Amino acid sequence: MPSASPVTATETLPLFPLHAVLLPGAPLGLRVFEPRYLDLVAECGRLGRGFGVCMILEGEEIGAPATPAAFGVEAMVEDFGTSREGLLTLQVRGARRFRVARTRVRDNGLLLGEVRWCEESAAALRPQHAAVATLLAELLDKIGGEHPDLGHASANRRLLEQAGWVGWRLAELLPLSDDQRLALLQEDDPHLRLDRLLHWMDED
Structure with a gap:
C-alpha cells in the first residue's frame, strides 16, 4: 500500500494587507497608525519575528479586515522611526514567500494567516x-x-x-x-x- 504524501505543516503569521506587492529581497516603507498594526509591530519585536504582507484583493488598508491574496511575502523590520506627523514608520525587507491556507481575525481586527512557506529554488540562470x-x-x-x-x-x-x-x-x-x-x-x-x-x- 503506497504511503500517504507528507502534509506540510502550517504556521500562524500576522498579516498586513496592502494595495501593493512586497517581493523577496525588496525594501518597503510603511506608516503604521491603526492599533491592530501597532500591536502587530510590538508583538513581532517582542518575539523577534516578521509578519506577512499580502496584496489586497477586496477591501481597504484601513477599517474592516480586507481580503488578501493567497500568496504573500514575509516582511522583516530593518529600521523604524517617527514621521513628522508622529506616526510610526517602518523600513522592512521581503524574505520568504508563503501561501495562505486559511485566515482568521483577532478581536482587535488583526488578520492572521495559517501559511505554508514556499520552497525557493537555487537554480542557475539559463x-x-x-x-x-x-x-x-x-x-x-x-x-x-x-x-x-x-x-x-x-x-x-x-x-x-x-x-x-x-x-x-x-x-x-x-x-x-x-x-x-x-x-x-x-x-x-x-x-x-x-x-x-x-x-x-x-x-x-
Missing part, C-alpha cells in the same frame, strides 16, 4: 535568460543604491548567475503592475518567472 541578467546589471549600475558596480565586482557577480535573484530584482525595478508582480509571486519556477518578464518586456 543561457536564454542571459540578456535579462545583462539588463539588470545595467539598471543596477545606473541607480547604484544597494548593489553598486554589480556587473564588475566578482563577488557580487555571482548574484547575476542566480535565476531567482535576477527575476526578483527585475520585478522590483521594472514598471510592472501589482497584478503582474502577484503573478510572479504565485510562480515557483524561477525560469518561468524570467520567461514571463521577457514576455511582458516584449509586449512593451
Whole structure:
C-alpha cells in the first residue's frame, strides 16, 4: 500500500494587507497608525519575528479586515522611526514567500494567516535568460543604491548567475503592475518567472 504524501505543516503569521506587492529581497516603507498594526509591530519585536504582507484583493488598508491574496511575502523590520506627523514608520525587507491556507481575525481586527512557506529554488540562470541578467546589471549600475558596480565586482557577480535573484530584482525595478508582480509571486519556477518578464518586456 503506497504511503500517504507528507502534509506540510502550517504556521500562524500576522498579516498586513496592502494595495501593493512586497517581493523577496525588496525594501518597503510603511506608516503604521491603526492599533491592530501597532500591536502587530510590538508583538513581532517582542518575539523577534516578521509578519506577512499580502496584496489586497477586496477591501481597504484601513477599517474592516480586507481580503488578501493567497500568496504573500514575509516582511522583516530593518529600521523604524517617527514621521513628522508622529506616526510610526517602518523600513522592512521581503524574505520568504508563503501561501495562505486559511485566515482568521483577532478581536482587535488583526488578520492572521495559517501559511505554508514556499520552497525557493537555487537554480542557475539559463543561457536564454542571459540578456535579462545583462539588463539588470545595467539598471543596477545606473541607480547604484544597494548593489553598486554589480556587473564588475566578482563577488557580487555571482548574484547575476542566480535565476531567482535576477527575476526578483527585475520585478522590483521594472514598471510592472501589482497584478503582474502577484503573478510572479504565485510562480515557483524561477525560469518561468524570467520567461514571463521577457514576455511582458516584449509586449512593451
